[in-house]
Amino acid sequence: MNEIGRLDIEDRKELDAIISKIEKHLDKNKVNLAEKKLAETSKTPNYFVREYLGKNIAKIEHQDKLTKITEHMLQHKIYGVRATAVFYLYNIYIEDTDKVFEILERTFDSVPWEVESIINDMWKKIPVIMKEKMQSWIESENPQKRSLSFHGMENIARSDPNFIMDFISKVIDDDTMEVQKKITHILTQVARVNPVIVFPYIREWLSDADEKRIKTIWVSMKKLANIVIQRNRRERSEEFILLTQQTISDWKNDENDNISQMGERLYRIITR
Numbered sequence: 001m002n003e004i005g006r007l008d009i010e011d012r013k014e015l016d017a018i019i020s021k022i023e024k025h026l027d028k029n030k031v032n033l034a035e036k037k038l039a040e041t042s043k044t045p046n047y048f049v050r051e052y053l054g055k056n057i058a059k060i061e062h063q064d065k066l067t068k069i070t071e072h073m074l075q076h077k078i079y080g081v082r083a084t085a086v087f088y089l090y091n092i093y094i095e096d097t098d099k100v101f102e103i104l105e106r107t108f109d110s111v112p113w114e115v116e117s118i119i120n121d122m123w124k125k126i127p128v129i130m131k132e133k134m135q136s137w138i139e140s141e142n143p144q145k146r147s148l149s150f151h152g153m154e155n156i157a158r159s160d161p162n163f164i165m166d167f168i169s170k171v172i173d174d175d176t177m178e179v180q181k182k183i184t185h186i187l188t189q190v191a192r193v194n195p196v197i198v199f200p201y202i203r204e205w206l207s208d209a210d211e212k213r214i215k216t217i218w219v220s221m222k223k224l225a226n227i228v229i230q231r232n233r234r235e236r237s238e239e240f241i242l243l244t245q246q247t248i249s250d251w252k253n254d255e256n257d258n259i260s261q262m263g264e265r266l267y268r269i270i271t272r
Contacts, residue, residue, distance in 0.1 A: 007048050015041070015049065019056055026062040037067045039076065042084035047113065048082055054087020063092065074107065082107070083114045090118050097129055108148055120152035127156050131163060138167065143176035150182035154189040161194040165201040172205055173213055180216050187220040192227065195243040203251065206258045214258060221262065225269040245270060 007015070018041050023036035027267065038057065041048060057066060066088065073085035086107050093099040100122070123130050130152075132137045137149035153164055167185055191198040202217055228244050248270060251263025 005048070007052060011049075011065055012052065014055070015052055016144075016162055018062060019053070022057065023060045023062070026060075026065050031065055031069065032066070035072070038069065038084070039073060039078075039081050041074070042081040043078050044080050047083075050114070051087050051117070052086045054084045054089075055091050058091035069091065074110075079111065083111045086111050086114045086118070101133055109142075109144055112144070112148070113181065114154065116151045119148060120155070123152035123155040127159070129270065131160075134167070138171055143174075143178050146174065146176070147178035147182045150179075150186050153186055157190040161190050161197040164190050165198060169201070169205070173210075183216055184219040184223075184262065187217075187258045188223045191220070191224055191244075192237075192240055195240050195247070199243065199247045203247075203254075204257060206262055207256050209258050214262070217261065218265070221266055222269065225266045228270050229272075 013070065018037065022034045022037050025037065026033075040054070042053060058258060060066075070085035071089045073081050074089075076082050076085075086103065089103050090100060093103065100118070104115055104118065119130075119241045134149040135178050137145050140146050140149075146231075150167075153167070155165065164186060168187065171179060172183065174183070187198065187202070191202075202221070205213060206217060224244055225248065228241050248263055248266045251259045254263060
């Protein structure tokens, strides 16, 4: 199997054969052999192998034994082994939201890529619950956890942009780089699909912004201004182009210095 990249038919056949061997070991109560085989296969840099393993061992018999095996695997020194275990536990407890979050709370710093993937999936499936849960994550003292609270939120950019903007308002001045990067990313994503909602929020943040906040907003607005002048129309809608241009023009003439200076800088981008 490839060390990177998506799985082809032959890769999936090979993994299915390995999963079948694991199931046979468990049939004979050879739990140590089953864990050894699963761990050996999980020691891969290929995300898609780990995802496939975790999802598909959740479909075989002996889930009580596999749950114990994967709980043990969460403590393994190798990333891929821990990651496969997280994917398995997510698929086993997928209907038990509290249990899933208990697992994510334990593993967000040890398998961050997989936790990001799971959080993104949950935003698609249970956005109402995610809104509630991420409200507590954003209050965490751990900056990594705070930054993860934004991951996947673009999935509700069309359906509930006000929630996202209110959410950002709580941490717009967060001191950590991880959170600032997430803020600029999500701002860009939401503004592209709902500019009429986003720009008034940004204007309000700018009106009394310090240097750090201005820098955060500049990163997002600069990306948006550059999208306006791109030739590839797939990246932008006519509504987005017109509203962004009008907003920049309005800001350029605003009485507030922060807003007018931002407008001037952005205007130079869209008219060059």
